Amino acid sequence: MLDVANLEAYYGETIILNNINLCVPKGQIVCLLGRNGVGKTTFLKSIMGLVKTPQGSIKFNGKEITTKPTYFRARQGISYVPQGRDIFPQLTVHENLLLGLEACGGDGSIDETIYELFPVLKTMLKRKGGDLSGGQQQQLAIARALVSKPKLLILDEPTEGIQPSVIQEIGRVIKQLNHEANLTILIVEQYLEFVVDVSDYYYVMEKGLIVTKGFTKEINQEEIQKRMAI
Numbered sequence: 001m002l003d004v005a006n007l008e009a010y011y012g013e014t015i016i017l018n019n020i021n022l023c024v025p026k027g028q029i030v031c032l033l034g035r036n037g038v039g040k041t042t043f044l045k046s047i048m049g050l051v052k053t054p055q056g057s058i059k060f061n062g063k064e065i066t067t068k069p070t071y072f073r074a075r076q077g078i079s080y081v082p083q084g085r086d087i088f089p090q091l092t093v094h095e096n097l098l099l100g101l102e103a104c105g106g107d108g109s110i111d112e113t114i115y116e117l118f119p120v121l122k123t124m125l126k127r128k129g130g131d132l133s134g135g136q137q138q139q140l141a142i143a144r145a146l147v148s149k150p151k152l153l154i155l156d157e158p159t160e161g162i163q164p165s166v167i168q169e170i171g172r173v174i175k176q177l178n179h180e181a182n183l184t185i186l187i188v189e190q191y192l193e194f195v196v197d198v199s200d201y202y203y204v205m206e207k208g209l210i211v212t213k214g215f216t217k218e219i220n221q222e223e224i225q226k227r228m229a230i
């Protein structure tokens with residue numbers, strides 16, 4: 001579904017992504033692991049068209065999107081939950097969710113299945129986004145990304161700063177979306193246990209390069225943990 005080949009990205013003269021090749025097959029959950037600052041977020045921003053990529057190609061469902069604007073990519077069905085969630089603190093939960101419709105042109109309505117996935121949000125529709133806990137904000141951010149019924153959901157460190165019970169809840173929802181709705185998902189993560197729990201395939205990035213990859217069921221957790229700790 002998502003095919004990235006020989007991708008490069010720079011901030012000024014500094015190369016951040018160096019010849020990245022990564023593939024997210026339809027119906028799978030793929031995780032990109034790596035320490036702070038290796039370029040994971042830059043990679044996700046490249047997919048969304050938020051960072052310029054002078055070299056390489058990004059294909060979505062076989063179509064070249066490398067030079068397309070962000071809104072085009074969103075309308076094709078790519079939905080992105082950035083690191084730090086980007087919830088609008090002064091808007092209510094309901095208003096934050098309505099903003100998710102913008103990705104598909106502002107039409108339509110919020111599907112009831114969103115509240116089935118995240119029952120806690122239904123009880124908080126009139127609350128300000130800024131009054132929610134970190135975990136609830138993450139759930140709201142994921143729910144907002146789902147409102148436009150994407151084909152590919154991209155999550156940047158969904159477990160960051162979140163308590164274990166909510167991490168479990170988020171893991172459950174991600175697996176449910178994948179199994180029941182056949183949603184394809186790409187996740188950037190540093191929390192190895194979560195990656196092992198939810199993903200089919202993993203990639204590890206170091207200094208803008210993919211250094212190892214494989215099927216999660218064959219992962220050597222000790223080796224990956226060492227790489228993450230260096």
Ligand SMILES: Nc1ncnc2c1ncn2[C@@H]1O[C@H](COP(=O)(O)OP(=O)(O)OP(=O)(O)O)[C@@H](O)[C@H]1O
Pocket residue numbers: 011016034035036037038039040041042043083
């Ligand atoms: N807007 C920017 N301008 C210049 N350099 C940047 C910018 N954003 C990130 N960088 C640098 O690019 C490198 C990669 O950053 P990036 O955020 O992609 O890493 P990351 O792996 O996602 O890390 P983290 O887990 O901390 O988010 C880092 O050295 C960072 O300092």
